[in-house]
Amino acid sequence: MSIGRRPPGSAETTSGRASVLCGLGGWVPQRIVTNEELSRRLDTTEDWIITRTGIGERRAVDPGQATSDLAVAAGSRALRSAGGETPDTVIVATTTPDRPCPATAPLVAARLGMRGVAAFDVSAVCTGFVYGLATAAGMIAAGVSQRALVIGADVYSSIVDPDDRTNAIIFGDGAGAVVLRAGDPDELGALGNFVLGSDGTGEHLITIAAGGSRQRSSGQPPTRGERHFAMQGKEVFRQAVTHMSSSARASLAAAGWQPDEVDRVVAHQANLRILRSVADNLGIDRDRCVSHLVDVGNTGAASIPLALDHAAANGTLRPGQRVLLTAFGGGLTWGSCVLRWPDIDRGTEHGGER
Numbered sequence: 001m002s003i004g005r006r007p008p009g010s011a012e013t014t015s016g017r018a019s020v021l022c023g024l025g026g027w028v029p030q031r032i033v034t035n036e037e038l039s040r041r042l043d044t045t046e047d048w049i050i051t052r053t054g055i056g057e058r059r060a061v062d063p064g065q066a067t068s069d070l071a072v073a074a075g076s077r078a079l080r081s082a083g084g085e086t087p088d089t090v091i092v093a094t095t096t097p098d099r100p101c102p103a104t105a106p107l108v109a110a111r112l113g114m115r116g117v118a119a120f121d122v123s124a125v126c127t128g129f130v131y132g133l134a135t136a137a138g139m140i141a142a143g144v145s146q147r148a149l150v151i152g153a154d155v156y157s158s159i160v161d162p163d164d165r166t167n168a169i170i171f172g173d174g175a176g177a178v179v180l181r182a183g184d185p186d187e188l189g190a191l192g193n194f195v196l197g198s199d200g201t202g203e204h205l206i207t208i209a210a211g212g213s214r215q216r217s218s219g220q221p222p223t224r225g226e227r228h229f230a231m232q233g234k235e236v237f238r239q240a241v242t243h244m245s246s247s248a249r250a251s252l253a254a255a256g257w258q259p260d261e262v263d264r265v266v267a268h269q270a271n272l273r274i275l276r277s278v279a280d281n282l283g284i285d286r287d288r289c290v291s292h293l294v295d296v297g298n299t300g301a302a303s304i305p306l307a308l309d310h311a312a313a314n315g316t317l318r319p320g321q322r323v324l325l326t327a328f329g330g331g332l333t334w335g336s337c338v339l340r341w342p343d344i345d346r347g348t349e350h351g352g353e354r
């Protein structure tokens, strides 16, 4: 089908091939870091954390555990949930690769028994999962890929200064994954109406100053602050609300969906107050926002697929519902897309891990 024939609300691409979500899985490490534990060692209180962020606890890896370990666990659950053929593409969205070089995705693919497939990382911080979905959808639309595993995985505990009360209270470790297959635009689960954006003039708002070519070529050893994740929380809050709202609005307009037709908003899980502000801006009831913050905090690129997995598990997401995904992260980057929730078999048991 040709450009210009796409009806509103359709996930049809210029090639006529859509990407259909057909598998889902999540995984978080076992170690729980409670607000009470943080308030014992940082200048903060349990009350401040829950009221200012909505976060009740978060997970942290054991010493030596890396992003690929989480990604493999979530990825294998998504593959089991999807059943069917092995993907030909693996994309890992992460800010915390196992090493600066090489990418984490080839190792994840190999550990999942997929040697030989296309595998690469996407670096768009907390927007990484939505960028990864768009990349996979583009490859499927172009016929480069038939089936893709897209994983968001982050180990923020490895980059956040444990003594930094702003960031240590927010971030947690985790991974979530989906399988996308080539399908028809009108099927349940077809992803559509991606709206992506960035603004590099805001790069300093979320950053790790050291460890890249700028610092390494300077010959100057990094300070402690430069080695850790840094965020200007207040301004990031403002930018997150602005850009998630505007990209979501554009995605909904392209889909031809009115705000009151949206059943679930699954936004990047940064702060409960951000989720509510975005819903208010869009004119969508706050109770339609999926929130998983209380259990796992902000898990970076993992936050949207983990929230999807949690909501699918507890029945908050049901087949046929109109779902809006929207994300914001360092870069600055942002992105939104829509889908009607598919009838998928998660096929996984999370036991005590969530």
Ligand code: UT7
Pocket: 043, 044, 045, 048, 049, 052, 053, 126, 165, 166, 169, 170, 232, 233, 234, 235, 236, 237, 240, 270, 271, 274, 298, 300, 328, 329, 330
């Ligand atoms: O994932 C990428 C995107 N990330 C985000 O979207 C995160 C966005 N930012 C936020 O979620 C919030 O800005 C934070 C949770 C980081 C901070 O919350 P806030 O309500 O914006 O706090 P603030 O920075 O405006 O600080 C308010 C007060 C200050 O005290 P004074 O100056 O009013 O006396 C801070 O010093 O709260 C103080 N404060 C804290 N108090 C207790 C800041 N952090 C803490 C803390 N515990 N952990």
